[in-house]
Amino acid sequence: MNFDYTDKVKAMRERLLAFMDEHIYPNEARFFAEIAANRAAGNAWIPTRIIEELKPKARAAGLWNLFLPRSPRAPEGLSNLEYAPLCEIMGRVPFAAEVFNCSAPDTGNMETFERYASEELKDQWLEPLLRGEIRSAFLMTEPEVASSDATNIQCRIERVGDEYVINGRKWWSSGAGDPRCAVYIVMGKSNPDAPRHSQQSMIIVPANSKGIKVVRPLSVFGYDDAPHGHMEVVLENVRVPAGNLLLGEGRGFEIAQGRLGPGRIHHCMRSIGAAERALELMCQRLNSRIAFGKPVSAQSVWHERIADARCRIEMARLLTLKAAYMMDTVGNKVAKAEIAMIKVVAPNMACDIIDMAIQAHGGGGVSDDFPLAYSYANQRTLRLADGPDEVHRQSIAKLELARHMAIKTEVEMPVTRGS
Numbered sequence: 001m002n003f004d005y006t007d008k009v010k011a012m013r014e015r016l017l018a019f020m021d022e023h024i025y026p027n028e029a030r031f032f033a034e035i036a037a038n039r040a041a042g043n044a045w046i047p048t049r050i051i052e053e054l055k056p057k058a059r060a061a062g063l064w065n066l067f068l069p070r071s072p073r074a075p076e077g078l079s080n081l082e083y084a085p086l087c088e089i090m091g092r093v094p095f096a097a098e099v100f101n102c103s104a105p106d107t108g109n110m111e112t113f114e115r116y117a118s119e120e121l122k123d124q125w126l127e128p129l130l131r132g133e134i135r136s137a138f139l140m141t142e143p144e145v146a147s148s149d150a151t152n153i154q155c156r157i158e159r160v161g162d163e164y165v166i167n168g169r170k171w172w173s174s175g176a177g178d179p180r181c182a183v184y185i186v187m188g189k190s191n192p193d194a195p196r197h198s199q200q201s202m203i204i205v206p207a208n209s210k211g212i213k214v215v216r217p218l219s220v221f222g223y224d225d226a227p228h229g230h231m232e233v234v235l236e237n238v239r240v241p242a243g244n245l246l247l248g249e250g251r252g253f254e255i256a257q258g259r260l261g262p263g264r265i266h267h268c269m270r271s272i273g274a275a276e277r278a279l280e281l282m283c284q285r286l287n288s289r290i291a292f293g294k295p296v297s298a299q300s301v302w303h304e305r306i307a308d309a310r311c312r313i314e315m316a317r318l319l320t321l322k323a324a325y326m327m328d329t330v331g332n333k334v335a336k337a338e339i340a341m342i343k344v345v346a347p348n349m350a351c352d353i354i355d356m357a358i359q360a361h362g363g364g365g366v367s368d369d370f371p372l373a374y375s376y377a378n379q380r381t382l383r384l385a386d387g388p389d390e391v392h393r394q395s396i397a398k399l400e401l402a403r404h405m406a407i408k409t410e411v412e413m414p415v416t417r418g419s
């Protein structure tokens with residue numbers, strides 16, 4: 001495996017780092033101040049001006065849609081391995097990815113459109129998404145059932161003539177709070193009597209369809225994540241044309257696998273960026289504060305923690321790059337163990353390092369005077385979103401156990417032959 005950055009990626013990396021220095025870090029406070037002002041004025045769900053101002057600058061700098069995999073509509077798209085170091089840099093600031101049109105869940109949704117939608121649906125929804133004019137949401141999780149097992153999903157998608165009628169209640173629909181969110185990808189059951197993994201389908205639903213009600217925003221450790229948000233959404237007798245069904249009835253799981261692989265690794269890349277920034281802030285703080293007659297950084301306990309943090313970031317980055325390399329070379333299906341591993345490793349690593357950085361900042365660390373508390377809240381959700389740790393560990397363990405059964409058989413075979 002060769003993880004060297006190509007010349008193209010090196011050049012993009014330099015441009016991205018410069019953009020972060022010039023436009024992202026200096027505007028962090030403004031981003032939150034704008035949202036706070038909107039909230040105080042009675043509506044936090046207004047897109048920030050700062051992101052809209054920065055988007056054209058990012059496009060002009062050639063830093064737009066970097067997540068795009070190679071495809072007919074994006075012949076110059078990047079591979080996962082090429083995107084990894086760029087996505088990591090964006091992960092250093094929670095709102096940065098949107099400036100480059102690389103934010104979740106839109107990236108995963110765009111990939112879903114690209115892979116599974118008709119050309120007509122691509123023209124209607126993918127094109128404005130790629131231009132950053134609209135936003136989207138992915139509606140799978142439901143309040144009434146344990147949704148980490150997606151076979152539990154209850155939302156109904158029923159064919160009636162030339163349409164599908166959708167009824168269900170979803171929650172944690174990220175991005176559905178944004179007034180620009182124009183389209184949902186909804187997972188539901190079209191064939192309840194089919195085999196367990198063939199009951200589900202995915203369908204495109206315009207967000208302004210009759211029968212859709214955004215009930216409420218959910219909070220994450222008290223943050224509303226406005227103007228993006230995580231919403232509870234009710235769909236009542238929502239009707240869409242039959243052509244809005246992706247790929248065909250009963251193929252929802254197949255699409256979910258295709259969609260969630262890249263989405264997961266993007267989260268992990270950003271987690272590494274968040275951890276790098278926390279370590280940087282931790283070291284700066286420890287060097288700058290004197291306690292008990294010496295810089296806090298001179299206490300050996302902090303040497304232990306800093307060293308541990310550096311080791312864990314490097315390990316997580318290498319595993320991320322390996323997973324990205326495998327996705328590019330042997331495909332998401334064969335890379336499933338690596339994707340599951342990094343989905344467990346990266347957010348846990350980031351949570352632990354941000355937690356150390358919070359400790360290093362004393363009381364300031366848990367306040368919003370520093371970006372650490374919000375970053376922790378973000379990273380902690382990734383131990384749940386896109387599947388909880390336990391489910392990914394279960395997949396890893398099953399693959400590992402199966403591997404040893406195979407090896408055992410191989411080992412035993414010569415004995416059998418010899419006897």
Ligand SMILES: Cc1cc2nc3c(=O)[nH]c(=O)nc-3n(C[C@H](O)[C@H](O)[C@H](O)COP(=O)(O)OP(=O)(O)OC[C@H]3O[C@@H](n4cnc5c(N)ncnc54)[C@H](O)[C@@H]3O)c2cc1C
Nearest residue numbers: 138139140141146147148172173174381385386387388390
């Ligand atoms: C900030 C945030 C954003 C999200 N965005 C979206 C989104 O955009 N779209 C969307 O559809 N969903 C989204 N989700 C939902 C997320 O994907 C689900 O919360 C997750 O899949 C878990 O489902 P659940 O909440 O129903 O938990 P449950 O399925 O009820 O699981 C609860 C707990 O049970 C345990 N558990 C489950 N299975 C096992 C097992 N096999 N072994 C051991 N323990 C197990 C785990 O500890 C798990 O956390 C988001 C969640 C968060 C927090």
